[in-house]
Amino acid sequence: MMISLTVKEIAIAVGAINDTNQWSDREITSVNFDTRKLVKGSLFVPLLGTNDGHHFILKAVENGAAVSLWSKSLNDLPLELEQEFPVIQVNDTLKALQDLAAFYLTKVAPKVVGITGSNGKTTTKDMTDAVLSSQYRVHKTQGNFNNHIGLPITILEMPIETEVVILEMGMSRAGEIKVLSDLAKPDVAIITMIGESHIEFFGSRAGIADAKMEICSGLKENGVLIYPGKNHYYKKK
Numbered sequence: 044m045m046i047s048l049t050v051k052e053i054a055i056a057v058g059a060i061n062d063t064n065q066w067s068d069r070e071i072t073s074v075n076f077d078t079r080k081l082v083k084g085s086l087f088v089p090l091l092g093t094n095d096g097h098h099f100i101l102k103a104v105e106n107g108a109a110v111s112l113w114s115k116s117l118n119d120l121p122l123e124l125e126q127e128f129p130v131i132q133v134n135d136t137l138k139a140l141q142d143l144a145a146f147y148l149t150k151v152a153p154k155v156v157g158i159t160g161s162n163g164k165t166t167t168k169d170m171t172d173a174v175l176s177s178q179y180r181v182h183k184t185q186g187n188f189n190n191h192i193g194l195p196i197t198i199l200e201m202p203i204e205t206e207v208v209i210l211e212m213g214m215s216r217a218g219e220i221k222v223l224s225d226l227a228k229p230d231v232a233i234i235t236m237i238g239e240s241h242i243e244f245f246g247s248r249a250g251i252a253d254a255k256m257e258i259c260s261g262l263k264e265n266g267v268l269i270y271p272g273k274n275h276y277y278k279k280k
Contacts, residue, residue, distance in 0.1 A: 045072045045073065045202065045203070046071070046072055046073060046074070046147065046199060046200070046201070046202075046203065047070055047071075047072055047203065048070065048071055048086075048143075048147065049067060049068055049069065049070050049071075050063050050066045050067055050068070050069045050070075050071075050110055050129055050131065051063070051067040051068070052146070053071070053086065053110070053131055053143060054067075054131050056142055056143050056145075056146035056147075057112065057131060057133050057139035057142050057143055058133065058134075058139075058142070059131045059132060059133060060132050060133065060134065061117060061130070061131070061132035063129065063131055065129075066110070066129035069109060069110060069129060070084070070109075071084055071085060071086040071109055071110055072084040072085070073085045073086070073199075073200070074086045074088060074140075074143070074196065074199040074200075075087065075088065075196065076088040076089070076090045076096060076140070076192065076196070078099050078102045078103045078106050078108075079106070081103055081106040081107050081108050082106075082107045083107035083109070084107065084109050085103075085106075085107050085108045085109060085110075086108070086109070086110045086111070086112070087100070087103040087104075087108040087110070087111040087112070088111075088112050088136055088139070088140050089103075089111065089112065089113070089114075089136055090136055090137055090140075090192070091114075091136070091137070096136070097113070097114070097115055097119070100113075100120070100121060100124065101121055101123075101124070104124065104128060109129070110129045110130070110131065111128070111129075111130050111131070112130070112131050112132075112133055112136045112139050112140070113130040113131065113132050113133070113136070114132070114133055114134060114135055114136045114139075117130070117132060137191070137192070140192070140195050140196075141191070141195045141222075141226055143195070143199065144194070144195030144196075144198040144199050144226060145195075145226050147198060147199055147201070148198050148201075148208075148226075148227065148228075150203075151201060151203055151205055151208075153182070153201070153205045153206050153207050153208045154206065154207045154208075154230045154231070155207075155208055155210065155227050155228060155229045155230050155231070156171060156175075156207065156208070156209045156210065156229060156230070156231045156232075156233065157210050157212055157223070157224060157227055157229035157231070157232045157233065157258055157262075158171070158209065158210070158211050158212065158232075158233045158235065159211075159212040159213070159214070159220055159232075159233070159234055159235070159255050159258050160233075160234050160235025160236050160237070160255065161235070161236055161237055161251065161255075162235065162236055163235035163236055164189070164211050164212075164213070164235055165211065167233060167235050168183055168184060168209050168211050169183075171183075171209055171233075172209055175207050175209075179206040179207045180202070180204050180205050180206045180207070181205070181206070181207045181208070181209060182197075182200070182201040182202060182205045182207075182208045182209070183197075183208070183209040183210075183211075184197045184209065184210055184211040185197065185200075187213070188211075189210075189211040189212055189213035189223075190213055190214075190219070190223075191219065191222055191223065194210055194212065194223050194226065194227065195226065197210060198210070198226075198227070210223070210227050210229070212224065212227075212258060214254060214255075216254075217253070217254045217257075218254075218257070219254075219257075220254060220255060220257035220258050220260075221257040221260045221261075223258075224257060224258045224259070224260045224261035224262065225260055225261040226261065227261060228261040228262075228263055229258070229261060229262055229263065229266060230263050230266050230267070231266065231267045231268075231269065232258040232259060232262050232266065232267070232268045232269070233268075233269045233270070234255050234256070234258065234268075234269070234270040234271070235271075236271055237251050237252045237255060237271075
């Protein structure tokens, strides 16, 4: 079964700052920031990046969006959408996307496996999936959706009956894994290995190890951490 959330649930989860009561019962069945991937019944998330996603609201509606997040003034909505198309106004659409993912994760309540490391994340993810799928309904990160945008999208693509979700967590700078771990709150955290990827931002492999250990930030009480036991970078941690 696909995701099913009402505007009322979304508005509460993301801290809507406009009145959405007239659309409270409208349901969405998918979430995306890419207008090309929207389907009928989608929630559109206009992100600010190289391009401003708000500029594509009409294309989003044309491609099936039923609701949109919105971080600009409501006066900036295209005239043809005013008073007719439901928007949920927030201060920050990226933060709202992450908050919505955290809400949905709590609603589905699967066991969460978080995986990070300089190399071997995808292989470990796929091997973990192969083992767990024999007994559980498993959902996992697809492709490289392992950052502050991809991870919440992965969560929001999770079928409601999911029992275990496997989340790959990537990074290029310190602090990024902490954000992902705090969102996902893993029951099991796995660090595959420490290499030299992005070492220019950390100064040493020990610095990379510190950043990878951020996966423990959101680790649930009595959660399990799995890491390379012979790696001396963890001896003092």
